[in-house]
Amino acid sequence: MTREKRLVLVLILNLAMIGGLVVVGLSSHSLGVLAAGGDYLADAAAIGISIMAIHIGEHPNGHAKATTYAALINVIFLLVVTVIVAIEAIRRLSTHAPHIEALSVVGVSAVAALVMILSAYLLGGYPDDEDLNMKSVILDTVADAATAVSVAITGGIILALNGFYWLDPTVALVVVTVIGYHALKLLREVIVELKLR
Numbered sequence: 001m002t003r004e005k006r007l008v009l010v011l012i013l014n015l016a017m018i019g020g021l022v023v024v025g026l027s028s029h030s031l032g033v034l035a036a037g038g039d040y041l042a043d044a045a046a047i048g049i050s051i052m053a054i055h056i057g058e059h060p061n062g063h064a065k066a067t068t069y070a071a072l073i074n075v076i077f078l079l080v081v082t083v084i085v086a087i088e089a090i091r092r093l094s095t096h097a098p099h100i101e102a103l104s105v106v107g108v109s110a111v112a113a114l115v116m117i118l119s120a121y122l123l124g125g126y127p128d129d130e131d132l133n134m135k136s137v138i139l140d141t142v143a144d145a146a147t148a149v150s151v152a153i154t155g156g157i158i159l160a161l162n163g164f165y166w167l168d169p170t171v172a173l174v175v176v177t178v179i180g181y182h183a184l185k186l187l188r189e190v191i192v193e194l195k196l197r
Helices: 002-029 029-059 068-096 102-126 132-161 167-196
Strands: none
Touching: 002 029, 002 102, 002 132, 029 068, 029 102, 029 132, 029 167, 068 132, 068 167, 102 132, 132 167
């Protein structure tokens, strides 16, 4: 399967999850779920850009750096979402974490985790791991899977203990810190690549 077809499949999976995550995030008051919804929206835009970049790069008159620029945009999207979630997590931790409807959080996060694991599998099978555009999309997809698993586990703990709502913003903050670290590493690779070409 070509990288373009893989990206289209992952785009469809992302779009299918966005509405459910936003609705459940708002109704359950979960920052983790809302962050995932926002991240999936950014992912969908980034994947769309990646698909366009592949077309431009493969066109005879296309730009050779198109996919590298797409990787740059994807990393910037990821870093923006990371900063927004981190700020909100800190705000919730410094004030009062709201009551979380944990059962809804567990359900939607478990489904999201499965969808993103499937997406990562679809993308990870592409042999050209030097393609920074694909690497950026794969990083984002793996980050989404990790986020969904973390939110599901947190929701399970909150449900079991009927409390500890501060865990939701805490886990969100830890996850975005890890994602931000890897995104910055990829950003450095993209900058080096742009200088070399």
